Amino acid sequence: MSDITANLAYESHSIAHHGPRLRISEKIALTAMGIGSMLLALSLIAVNGSTSETLKNLWFNISWALAIGGGGYFALSKHLKDRPGVRNQGKTTDSLTARGAWGWMLGIVFTGFYIIIYWFPQYLEGLTRLHDGLSQFLQGKPADEWFVYGTVYTILTTLMGAKAIAKYRHNRYHIVRTSVIIFAQLIFAYLFPAICVKFNQPEVYLTYFWPLAYDKLFPSTVMHLFHSGGLGYFIAGWFICGTFLATPVLTYYFGKRWYCSWVCGCGGLANTMGDSWRQLSDKSLKSWKIERWSIYSVLALIFSLTVLLWCEPYLPASMKEIVYQIRRFYLFGIGAVFSGVIGVGFYPLMGTRMWCRFGCPMAAFLGLLQRFNSRFRITTNGAQCISCGNCSKYCEMGIDVRHYAQRGQNIIRASCVGCGICATVCPRGVLSLENGPTNNRYNHEEGLSLLGKMKSR
Ligand code: SF4
Ligand code: SF4
Incomplete structure (x- = not known):
């Protein structure tokens, strides 16, 4: 059979x-x-x-x-x-996994917990x-x-x-x-x-680097570490090397998955506690557009804030007040409301990677590196695809994986966290997470012509 x-x-x-x-x-x-x-x-x-x-x-x-x-x-x-693996039955009808009463109730409990703990x-x-x-x-x-x-x-x-x-x-x-x-x-x-x-x-x-841990490279944190003695120097070095050395090097070799799907606590919770809700992520083109605007805006904001804080001693008083207000907004709006209340609270309603997809500046930084300078790609054997849509349905980042699979195109998306679930749920073994030479990552024309030849046989 x-x-x-x-x-x-x-x-x-x-x-x-x-x-x-x-x-x-x-x-x-x-x-x-x-x-x-x-x-x-x-x-x-x-x-x-x-x-x-x-x-x-x-x-x-x-x-x-x-x-x-x-x-x-x-x-x-x-x-x-x-049987091991994802179960399709009930996923779109169960109260817990399809935004029913249980889903809403849990969403309210999670959100309420975050509101209480913050405020x-x-x-x-x-x-x-x-x-x-x-x-x-x-x-x-x-x-x-x-x-x-x-x-x-x-x-x-x-x-x-x-x-x-x-x-x-x-x-x-x-x-x-x-x-x-x-x-x-x-x-x-x-x-x-x-x-x-x-x-x-x-x-x-130790697993949180700038810009996700936004204050790690703020002057106040770095100075505090430098004044804390030997371990302080080590920790300051750890954060600086983690951000500017380990992040680009590891992302070049393995894609952003080394962090988003293996190390990061936010991704960790999403892939463990949140696994039952991964299918709720929005796959529409509109949400992809919002995602790009939103996540790169947060990255630009924390980058500007960090630079401004280092320049603060040289700024006029009126500018210092603006920097102070930006910092307050970031702590409240991004650090608490977006990453906590929405990021985890909305798991049962909007899927598990709301924060990683729309707000996390670390994911944005890693995504840029993955998109433009990495050996990582998901290869597709388009001729085997039966268009069942399992891969797209269970992609927690809202990527329409099937679109690429049907065309035999490699998937090289900044947002892909390399969780590997699309490949696992594919009944035809079409998808494969690979690291390889950078010169043939984009096979779009090659994929289409190969698919044409296979179909014409
Ligand atoms: S590995 Fe597959 S399921 Fe996971 S984020 Fe990337 S495309 Fe989506
Ligand atoms: S799960 Fe596999 S067979 Fe189904 S649409 Fe995706 S790539 Fe094609």
Whole structure:
């Protein structure tokens, strides 16, 4: 039986049996996850500064053990008992994955969480105090709302990463890539910064470079690092080399995927927790136009702001006020609202890469390098394409992959993050992520003539 027939047979079987076919163990796991989550939510009103350490630690251990154990077991069991890969059935009708009631509800919860953590952190006091024990152990000081955020972010990336590995277990690229995402988040973006704080060193997130971490090359940050001694010099050097040396060199060899799909925490969360919503990205030409205007405007803004801040001592007072206002706008409008509230809050409504696609200046910078000076391309074997559209549907960056595949053209788009899902979901093996010589990246004429010859046979 051919691949296509086998896939169709499987899909028909799945559709016929579509529904909540949960095992008893999965029901128990779901219940445990629900109880754990409710205990965490309850801490918001029931825990405060006067709650005893013993009670807080017990509460913390029980609630997270139930939430992680139950959620992890359920997610892994659900995917391991199923055939590996993406399931088409239900994707456009399920409430959770097709902007139904569950999707909206989760969108509101995510968005609400970001609004509270940015502007009303006092309402998270109970949950924050619950994490004091862990924070004391890792950072040597009581927790704040950003420690709680980092903990939740890391747990979700790890747990949903394990789920993604189970889901794509037939594909080595995704197993290795997702393992690296989990490792980078856990070690470089969570444990390392916490340990830095414990030893009275600057708190640094080694996986975030300028311009994504916009303040990393601001004069105030660089001077602070230089005044912090040996480790400060190392960290300042790390950020400068990361931005101006590692970024162009690695992007030349591997495309922007080395960062956006392997290292970056934003991409990490999108490809783990957000994987179920990747099909919601808008594929229209209009959104592609908006994307280009929007993302390069943000890049231009942070570039100008950084230059202006370095020139600030030489600017007149009126100009300094303008620089101050631009900085405030960037922190609020781009750093908080766009990257946080919209970037993650809108996952269940508009897909998982809203920030990466429309706002991230790092993605814009990497995209320019990928477009004009990189060995990366997605090659297409156009004659094999049956125009099923799976590739376009599951492209989280809204690229109409099928358009290129039908013509046998290489895909060289600034926005492609090299996640590889288009190649994985293609039932005909048409697409392949490759690094190769730069002189034959654009094969548009060659692709069309080859396709013509194949079709005329
Ligand atoms: S074109 Fe393919 S590899 Fe690139 S972002 Fe879209 S799905 Fe990922
Ligand atoms: S490239 Fe593959 S997934 Fe995309 S339309 Fe063609 S056959 Fe379908």
